[in-house]
Structures are given as structure tokens and as C-alpha cells.
Amino acid sequence: MKKELRVDPTLCSGHGLCAELLPELVTLDEWGYPIVARGPVPRSLDRHVRRAVTDCPALALKLLPAS
Amino acid sequence: MNGITQSTALWYASRATGVVSLLLLTAVVLLGVLVNRQGRLPGLPRFVVTGLHRNLSLLGVAFVAIHVITAILDPYVTIRIVAIVIPFASAYKAFWIGLGAISLDVVLALILTSLARARMSRRLWRSLHWLSYLAWVSALVHSLGSSNDLHSGLLLYMAIACTLAVIAAVAWRVTHAGRDIPREERAAATLAMMSPARAPRTRGTPRGDAGPRVQGGSVPRGSAPGDRAPENVR
């Protein structure tokens, strides 16, 4: 099942780990908040995505079924 | 081994690993404060702070395990196995060992709940994590009372340094949390930063230095609502 990476902006406080751990999918805007690439997560990045989701101090990153 | 019996070796091992455990726990507490305030270790990526916080806590548990096992095995003192986790169940120095047990219990709970973090209530995880300070204090007092090692010399200075470091970190955290802008006021605060003359007057204590850390001045990030102390969130 294809999954999509999304950030819950009400929980995100701009720690910025996700951009370091997953630069292929996440960049930070000029205020330090993540811009997450849309679309299903490529299989090759699975491990890194799971790490980013686990390591987010605010638990703001979520892997959801792709709409 | 000349002049050193196996028993003495176990006793020394227990005391030494005890000291290392205290140092590691102190480091974990300091790193925890750093994570919460979104601080960084100079020159290192952000994920190092969270990574070290987690990994040093696991390393600390490993050292505590050796500390505890050597103490049990050492025939010189009588400490029952159950005393590891049940406070004040030891025959030898019940009170001081008991504090160690409390500390270990809390640390284990913190580690287990943090591993299961995604599956539990955010508020519950957070409330439990506050107990980390209790674990540290308990470990410190346990260290001071269980043997005379920390009463003099280098180890005394180490104990003082750890205490001062934690006090300083807590003070830093509390002062900065006091300056965090509640979410209801954040937009107004940004507006004030952009055009001070036309911003609405905020009610309550005026917040002075907003402390933006980002170039161009962004609104002080503060922590997300879930990270703030319960009494500040409605």
C-alpha cells in the first residue's frame, strides 16, 4: 500500500531533524518549518523515512495512506 | 591478582560503574533540556542531540546493569535481587539503595514508554517524562549515601559539577519557557515584529526579547502545544 509522508503542522515546532535525516523529501522554509514533498514515498527511502518519523521530537511526521 | 580479591574487584566494579552511570544520567538530563529548547551542540547536526539523548540513556542502563549485578554478586554486602527494583528492600543500607532502585525504576519506565511513544497518549508520555528529574535526584542522593566515594576528592568535585550543571539547565529551561509566546498570541507577536506601530496591544505580561534565532527574525518558535507544561495549555 502506497504511503505518503505528511507533517501535522499543529504539532510541528520546527526542530528541523526531518530535513537533516530526509533531505530528499524535506526542506525547511525561511522560518524553519518543513516543506514535505507530496506523493507516495519511494521504496528506496523507506528506512530513512521511518527513522525521521520515529526521531521527530514532536512526533509531528506521519506516514499516511496516499490519497 | 596480588592483594586484590575477587570480592574487592566486584565492589570496585560496582562503585566505578555507579559513577559512570551517574555521569551518563546527568548528560542525558542535560541533553533532554537541550532537545526541549531546540538547542544544538555547536557544529553538530540537530539529530545528534536527540540521538545522543536516546543512545546515552541506553548506554546508561547498560552501566547500571553492571553496577547492580556486581553489587548483588559481591558477598561483602547483602543486597537481594529484588532490591534492584523494589525500593528499600535491601538489608544493607536500605534507604540509600532504595533510592537507587527508585531511580532505576523510573529510568526503565521512561525508556519503555519512549520506545512505545507513537502508540501512547501524548499527554501521558509527557507527564511520565517529567519524572526524569526525580530519577536524577534520586540517583544523586543514592550515590552520596551508598558509599563515601563522593564525599571527598575528585569525585566530590564531579558530584558538585553535575549538580550545578543540572540546576543551570533547569533554570535556563524555566526562564526561556517563561518567554515562550502562547499560540493565541503568536500571530500578534509576528505582526508586532513586522510593524510595531500597528500591532495590537497584548494582554498580560508584555514579552520583551522574543529571542528569534532565525535570520530575518521569525516568530520565536516556542514549543508546539503538546510540548508545553500542562498548566499553560487550555
Next chain:
Amino acid sequence: MTYGTTVPYPAPYPGPQDSYPGHPGPAGTGTEAPGRDLPRLLPVHRAVPVDLRTHLSRYGAPPYLGSPGKLIPVLKAAGLTGRGGAAFPVYRKLQAVADARTRPVVIGNGAEGEPASDKDKSLLWISPHLVLDGLQLAAEAVGSQAVALYVHRNARLQERLRAAVAERAAAQIDLAPVEIIDAPPRFLAGEESALAARISGQPAMPRFKPPRVFEQGVVGRPTLVHNVETLAHMGLIARYGPAWFRSAGTRDEPGSMLCTLHQSDGGRDVVETELGTPLRDLLRLDGTQAVLSGGYHGAWLPAADAARMTLSNEDLQAAGAFVGAGVLVALPADRCGIAETARVARYLALESAGQCGPCFNGLPRIAAALDEVASPRPDPRAVTDMIRWAGLVEGRGACHHPDGTTRFVRSALHVFREEIRNHSAGRCVDPGRQPFLPLPADAALDAADWS
């Protein structure tokens, strides 16, 4: 046809029942469906709110269908879409909640956080029983006993509604008890997930989706949220059938709707009109430079374009606007459109819940940049910065507040581009910046303002 023309309200008389396959018509009243004529929701003598007795003699009791789900195909045939702004097909929301397995909650949304909109308050004040009928019918359709009306903070209105509910309970008309719940006076208070949060006992702040409220809303239960006007239409469709509802409006956008009209001379009124009505029949466009359609999350249109358009998403969406909750404002030619937009943008920025970084960082910056552009000889970077920030906030909030705000602002940059050029040259059509668009006086400043 707009309210205000002398359309005699159809009086009940014995006659053939209006029928639709599977729909027997309003039970026991012998009332034939009224003609297509408007008004349907607001009575002719508007100054007098309709009391229960008048309501019952005119419409009879709510025509319960006997079991859950039966109303849904009727609403599907009628093509009723939400009147709260999103225009989502009503039957689909009902179906989604009816399909849920846990006990659903039904909420009538009368928060009306949009400052330029008066229609929901007017409807609740004048024809509360139409809304309450619809609420009961919706509750029956999804099998819910947990029903509430979420109402704009106005003590008199809430008191009036509590009395109406008590009266209906005493007359045993209602299937489910109705609670009246106070909504804080915030722009976002009526947003679905903010509503669910408030009713669950937290501040009225939007939540991240998924899950949507029809899956998990109030205290985690599947929640059906409908605008009060939508509920009023439901109550009438249940009585008179889909064909009657479709006798007004267009084929793709059937029915009538309430609009809040702001004329260029300052006149402000709520009217009922049918979809497809030409905008020039609603707003007096002479002396008007631009029309705002859809409220403060809507878009500006040049008056000349508006004169050729009808009140329909078909026309308005092609121009970047939409029907929304029927707010239409005619901006007089002697006002500065940029200054007005800047005032509203500042309000919208301050109405941010402050939860999402892009929103509480971006919207105030956009507002400040607009303020700059509204001033004489503005910094030329203000517009480019504003456009960059607009791109940064769109789609990155938990709700559509950033998106709606940028839609409004972008449309202003386009429609008022002449005025922007004037400002660069140091001229303005209204240097005194007289305010025109309605805004509340106080800004939300602390947690209590959101509860």
C-alpha cells in the same frame, strides 16, 4: 427573485399531495408544495420571528421518515449542497456518517465567524424552527441521539433558541434533545474541526486531517456538521420533495440561498435568492469599482466582470472566486481597494490560531506587506515578498485559513493593480483610507478568546 418583492407566502390549502417516488409528501398537513417562488426560508413579514404555532400551522410537524437513511436518496435527488461555504453535496456527508459504526453526533453550525455574513444569525433569529426541523431530520437520517446547535456568541439569540427547543420538547415534536452550545467569536470557530474541538471541551482551534470529523469529530465520534441554512433547506425538501427544491436555481446548482449583500452606499441586508441570479440584480453596480464574492476567504472581481456574471460557481469559479456563504460586497469607486484588503488581511492574520508555523509566520508578514503597499510610495519589494510568502503558506496549515487568505490577497493584487501603480507614484483614490469592509473591533489575544 429576491426578497423584498411582494410575493405572497403560499398559504396551506387542501389539495393533491406533492409526490415523488418513495416520498409521500408532508404527512397530515394537506399542504401542497408551494410554487417555486421565493422566499422559502424567510417569511414575508421579516421583522417578526416565526413562533412554533405559526411554524406548525404553515408547515406541519417535521415529516419524519420512520427509519435512518431514508432521507439520503431524497437529498441526493434534490442536489442540495452545503450552504456554509464549501458547497459539498449534502447527501454524501450524511451517507458517510450513517455508515459509521459508532454512535454519531449531529451539529448544526451557526457560528458564522465571517464578519461580513449575517445570514445564519438572521435565519436563526427569524426562522429557528426550520433549522431545528432540519436538525431533527438529519439526526434521524444518521441514527443519532446526540444533537446540538453551535451558535454565535449572542446571549439574546441563544436564549431565544433555548426557548424554541424547550417549546418543541414540550410539544414532543423532536426525536432527540438539542443542546445549544456557545461558539467563541473567532473567524475559525465555525471550521469543522475547530467546532469539534470546541464541543469536545477544548479551545476552538482546527485540527490536522485525517481523520475528518465525519470519521472522528466530537469526542472521537463520527460527527455530521451542517450549516444552519443547509438544515433549513433539508427540512423543506423533506416536506415538498426534490422537484420542488429544483424548481429554483439552475440545473447544476439547484435551489435558493441566503446572501448577505453590502451595497456601495453602505446598505447591508440579508436576502434570499436563487442560484443563477445575475449579480447585477443583487448589487447596485454603478459607482462600484469591484465586487468581493465569498467573504474574506473569497476573491475580488472587477465590477465590469461582475456585471456579466451570475451567482453560480460555474461563473464565479472561472474568475477565481466562488459562491461560498453568499457574501457579496460592492466596493465604491471612491475607496482604496488595497487599503481595504490590507485591513482585512490584518484581521485574518490576527485570527490565526497560532498553531501552525507557516500560518502565524506568513499571514502577519503578508498583512504587513499589504500595509506597506497601501501606503504612499511603497517599497517595491513588498509585492514580491508577499507573493513569495503566499506561496509558502498555501496548503501548509491544518485548515484552509492560509489558503483562503492568499486567495483573497492574490485577487486584490490583480484587481487593484492600477491602484498599486498609483501608490507607487504617490497617489491614492482615498488617502484618508475610510474603512468600508466590516470588521470586529477586538483582536483575539489570549486563550480565553478561543474558548
